[in-house]
Amino acid sequence: MRAxxxxxxxxxxxxxxxxxxxxxxxxxxHVVAKVLLxxxxxxxxxxxxxxxxxxxxxxxxxxxxxxxxxxxDPAFMAGMASFAAGHVCYLVLFRRVRRVRRQGPPHARARxxxxxxxxxxxxxxxxxxxxxxxxxxxxxxxxxxxxxxxAYTAATRLGPAAALGGALFMVSDTLIAxxxxxxxxxxxxxxxxxxxxxxxxxxxxRGTLDARRAPATAYREVRxxxx
Numbered sequence: 001m002r003a004x005x006x007x008x009x010x011x012x013x014x015x016x017x018x019x020x021x022x023x024x025x026x027x028x029x030h031v032v033a034k035v036l037l038x039x040x041x042x043x044x045x046x047x048x049x050x051x052x053x054x055x056x057x058x059x060x061x062x063x064x065x066x067x068x069x070x071x072x073d074p075a076f077m078a079g080m081a082s083f084a085a086g087h088v089c090y091l092v093l094f095r096r097v098r099r100v101r102r103q104g105p106p107h108a109r110a111r112x113x114x115x116x117x118x119x120x121x122x123x124x125x126x127x128x129x130x131x132x133x134x135x136x137x138x139x140x141x142x143x144x145x146x147x148x149x150x151a152y153t154a155a156t157r158l159g160p161a162a163a164l165g166g167a168l169f170m171v172s173d174t175l176i177a178x179x180x181x182x183x184x185x186x187x188x189x190x191x192x193x194x195x196x197x198x199x200x201x202x203x204x205x206r207g208t209l210d211a212r213r214a215p216a217t218a219y220r221e222v223r224x225x226x227x
Contacts, residue, residue: 003047004045007044010044011044011202014037017033018030018033018034018037022188022190022191023191030190034065035069037201038058038059038062048209049212050209051093051212053096054205056089057086057087057089058201058205059086060083060086063079064086067079073135076180087146087150088146090204091150091153094157094208097157097208097211097212113152117155120148124174128140128177128178131183140180147169147173148170151169152166154207157211158210159210162207164203165200165201165202165206165207168196168200168203169196169197171200172194
């Protein structure tokens with residue numbers, strides 16, 4: 001457990017360094033820090049007993065991180081495919097995590113949440129579609145649907161941490177998509193992309209680990225109150 005905490009501290013340090021490098025425009029430092037992020041988080045999660053699918057999702061994210069360092073169109077497509085594979089890992093994992101009643105929202109609220117996510121997806125794709133390069137329109141729409149499904153599943157199957165993580169992942173990738181569509185950007189857009197992305201991945205890890213511990217904790221509580 002100590003090793004997991006040390007690796008998590010190293011991840012946090014790498015995030016802070018990456019954001020600092022982006023803030024001052026030091027690209028070489030950003031490249032070095034960025035490629036360390038997901039391996040450190042994956043190693044920390046593995047040491048904490050994370051399921052293999054969680055580690056696989058993080059390593060797919062690492063593959064996407066590396067590929068998106070290139071500005072070439074084939075690298076962008078490959079990076080998007082790597083992230084999509086990570087979302088598939090998350091989806092399968094979240095469906096396997098045993099839902100704890102206090103974490104899962106009521107059915108009516110889950111339906112409203114689903115409608116909200118669907119509306120956000122349709123609105124975003126409709127707005128981006130005319131400004132995206134022709135060859136990216138369908139892949140971006142398909143990727144966005146997969147990302148939205150992952151975020152919705154995190155929100156309905158796990159707790160608040162994973163729900164926020166899924167939402168932040170959507171924000172991060174929306175910032176990337178608006179850049180590809182050549183929309184006006186915030187100052188230092190890569191800073192905000194990496195801030196929301198790193199927070200998203202951390203929260204998805206935390207939410208998954210918390211959900212896995214919850215059933216065992218609940219079982220111990222029941223046993224402790226049984227005569």
